[in-house]
Amino acid sequence: MCGIVGYIGKKQAYPILIKGLKRLEYRGYDSAGVALISDNKQLNVYKTKGKVADLEAFATHKDISGTVGIAHTRWATHGEPCSLNAHPHFSSSERLALIHNGIIENYATLKEKLQAKGYVFKSSTDTEVLVQLIEYIQNSNHIDLLTAVQLALQEVIGAYAIAVLDRDNPDEIVAARKSSPLVVGIGTNEFFLASDATPIVEYTDQVVYLEDEEIALIRRDKPLRIVNLNNVECSHEVKTVALNLGQLEKGGYPHFMLKEIFEQPDCICDCMRGRINVNENHVILFSVIDHKERLLRAKRFIIVACGTSWHAGLIGKQLIESFCRIPVEVEYASEFRYRNPVIDENDVVIAISQSGETADTLAAVELAKSRGAFIFGICNVIGSSIPRITDTGAYIHVGPEIGVASTKAFTGQVTVLVMLALTLAKERGTLSEAEYLSMVRELSAIPSKMKEVLQLNDRIAQLSKIFTYAHNFIYLGRGYSYPVALEGALKLKEISYIHAEGYPAAEMKHGPIALIDAEMPVVVIATRNGLYEKVLSNIQEIKARKGRVIALVTRGDTVISRIADTCIELPETPECLEPLITTVPLQMLAYHIAVCKGMDVDQPRNLAKSVTVE
Ligand code: F6R
Numbered sequence: 001m002c003g004i005v006g007y008i009g010k011k012q013a014y015p016i017l018i019k020g021l022k023r024l025e026y027r028g029y030d031s032a033g034v035a036l037i038s039d040n041k042q043l044n045v046y047k048t049k050g051k052v053a054d055l056e057a058f059a060t061h062k063d064i065s066g067t068v069g070i071a072h073t074r075w076a077t078h079g080e081p082c083s084l085n086a087h088p089h090f091s092s093s094e095r096l097a098l099i100h101n102g103i104i105e106n107y108a109t110l111k112e113k114l115q116a117k118g119y120v121f122k123s124s125t126d127t128e129v130l131v132q133l134i135e136y137i138q139n140s141n142h143i144d145l146l147t148a149v150q151l152a153l154q155e156v157i158g159a160y161a162i163a164v165l166d167r168d169n170p171d172e173i174v175a176a177r178k179s180s181p182l183v184v185g186i187g188t189n190e191f192f193l194a195s196d197a198t199p200i201v202e203y204t205d206q207v208v209y210l211e212d213e214e215i216a217l218i219r220r221d222k223p224l225r226i227v228n229l230n231n232v233e234c235s236h237e238v239k240t241v242a243l244n245l246g247q248l249e250k251g252g253y254p255h256f257m258l259k260e261i262f263e264q265p266d267c268i269c270d271c272m273r274g275r276i277n278v279n280e281n282h283v284i285l286f287s288v289i290d291h292k293e294r295l296l297r298a299k300r301f302i303i304v305a306c307g308t309s310w311h312a313g314l315i316g317k318q319l320i321e322s323f324c325r326i327p328v329e330v331e332y333a334s335e336f337r338y339r340n341p342v343i344d345e346n347d348v349v350i351a352i353s354q355s356g357e358t359a360d361t362l363a364a365v366e367l368a369k370s371r372g373a374f375i376f377g378i379c380n381v382i383g384s385s386i387p388r389i390t391d392t393g394a395y396i397h398v399g400p401e402i403g404v405a406s407t408k409a410f411t412g413q414v415t416v417l418v419m420l421a422l423t424l425a426k427e428r429g430t431l432s433e434a435e436y437l438s439m440v441r442e443l444s445a446i447p448s449k450m451k452e453v454l455q456l457n458d459r460i461a462q463l464s465k466i467f468t469y470a471h472n473f474i475y476l477g478r479g480y481s482y483p484v485a486l487e488g489a490l491k492l493k494e495i496s497y498i499h500a501e502g503y504p505a506a507e508m509k510h511g512p513i514a515l516i517d518a519e520m521p522v523v524v525i526a527t528r529n530g531l532y533e534k535v536l537s538n539i540q541e542i543k544a545r546k547g548r549v550i551a552l553v554t555r556g557d558t559v560i561s562r563i564a565d566t567c568i569e570l571p572e573t574p575e576c577l578e579p580l581i582t583t584v585p586l587q588m589l590a591y592h593i594a595v596c597k598g599m600d601v602d603q604p605r606n607l608a609k610s611v612t613v614e
Pocket of ligand 1: 306307308309310352353354355356357358361404405406407490491494609610611
């Protein structure tokens with residue numbers, strides 16, 4: 001979490017930095033700050049609690065001149081969100097200013113060492129320790145900033161993406177990364193620096209993704225230089241990024257989340273483009289074909305992910321097991337990485353991550369790799385850390401997801417998992433020709449069915465008004481709908497702050513049924529599939545206890561409409577593809593309830609889009 005931006009060139013840096021911070025605000029938004037070396041050679045630092053707009057207000061009428069600067073938007077890890085803890089942090093002499101994304105794990109030891117030498121700290125952050133350490137090393141050894149940064153980082157345990165400005169050298173920014181992302185943009189007579197490419201694409205499409213323990217020397221009128229912590233030059237590949245600026249704007253929608261919900265039919269088409277051919281009746285995920293032998297000899301698959309991506313993984317398990325007859329385990333990446341899992345070269349690990357930067361998922365991948373497992377990544381952000389360390393993978397191609405609550409990434413992940421399962425099933429011969437062909441046809445029909453579901457938006461907006469009173473919600477589903485129930489509950493709690501729980505519907509009677517009373521809204525995914533009758537019984541149990549049932553049903557259902565308080569009718573689709581349809585109204589329900597309650601839908605409290613710390 002935390003967003004980093006930097007600029008050096010001929011233009012005024014401040015507007016570029018502020019615009020960049022706004023693009024990165026999804027990464028954290030509890031405080032923000034900027035450091036600029038002004039036209040009269042002052043190192044000015046402005047920072048404040050709150051969002052980037054608060055920083056702009058704070059910097060009004062201050063000296064914001066300068067053609068070099070760094071800026072930061074924070075998601076607090078060490079120290080509460082307040083101006084003192086906001087970045088950039090000054091060194092003692094106020095000659096250096098530093099911004100940081102990550103966690104310095106041994107900061108307490110380093111801090112004690114510096115305090116013993118007389119250093120005084122103004123903030124409670126780990127970051128201030130780093131900038132003081134760099135200055136201390138530089139002063140004691142009379143060395144240049146780059147060497148001081150190299151020596152300091154050799155003492156650091158933890159994760160970092162940093163950028164350092166030196167008041168006495170307005171022609172240089174020193175930036176480094178380890179386990180936190182950092183991208184350098186190469187323009188004409190100018191350089192940009194950012195946590196991802198979104199602040200950069202407006203100015204240049206030429207970027208370099210820094211690797212772990214690399215340091216970039218970004219200098220005015222000189223070529224980019226990249227070295228490692230031991231000062232060995234590192235070769236770097238300049239990549240071309242293809243991001244469309246329109247994808248980074250709200251495009252007339254009140255929130256990114258609503259825009260992203262509505263983009264889903266197009267996103268799923270983009271995700272399937274070149275991979276599914278209805279006329280020729282086939283689906284091909286090329287990365288599966290390219291690594292066919294390795295995937296086919298796997299004894300089992302293990303899916304690692306967090307949050308919404310983990311919910312997609314639960315659906316992936318059912319798809320792969322039922323289409324391909326390969327056992328699949330689904331693990332929270334954060335648990336997997338710390339419990340010495342049994343894993344070896346016979347296993348295939350599928351890592352699912354929208355951002356491709358989630359620290360726990362990245363660590364789980366590294367662990368699995370070290371044990372010889374083959375790693376398949378399913379990510380959205382191109383060039384992010386996870387796709388760069390996996391053996392192969394498939395991007396979901398849904399475009400930048402900016403709303404903090406994940407929507408289109410989830411449906412994109414499920415779509416890739418369906419294509420992966422179908423491609424493998426074809427190779428393994430575990431689906432009949434008729435089943436396979438029917439799946440290809442049904443999958444290609446999903447975008448148009450999603451469009452039909454989106455037409456329910458006004459009705460769901462009206463319905464949402466009734467439920468703003470609720471303090472609790474229960475979501476129920478079975479089979480493929482159980483992960484959808486979990487996802488619906490997660491969406492509601494993260495943006496409306498209403499407590500919500502998802503359960504497998506049949507588990508109700510083992511405890512949660514005690515919660516049901518006339519106040520309790522219960523969302524039930526009750527589409528007409530193999531478990532329909534069972535779910536119907538579960539609805540009866542809830543109604544017998546006066547719960548308020550909102551049922552997602554298959555269009556034309558006349559049975560549940562007589563029992564449930566509200567029915568949302570959805571187009572019919574095969575059970576295994578239903579999550580792509582049933583998730584959409586739950587996203588809309590969460591969105592509209594949060595809007596009715598006046599919540600900050602795109603930037604809910606305490607959250608950040610990309611969780612690059614453990
Ligand atoms: C929920 C949400 C989070 C993420 C989780 C994993 O709406 O966005 O639960 O799904 O933090 O993030 P990625 O997919 O980037 O690894």
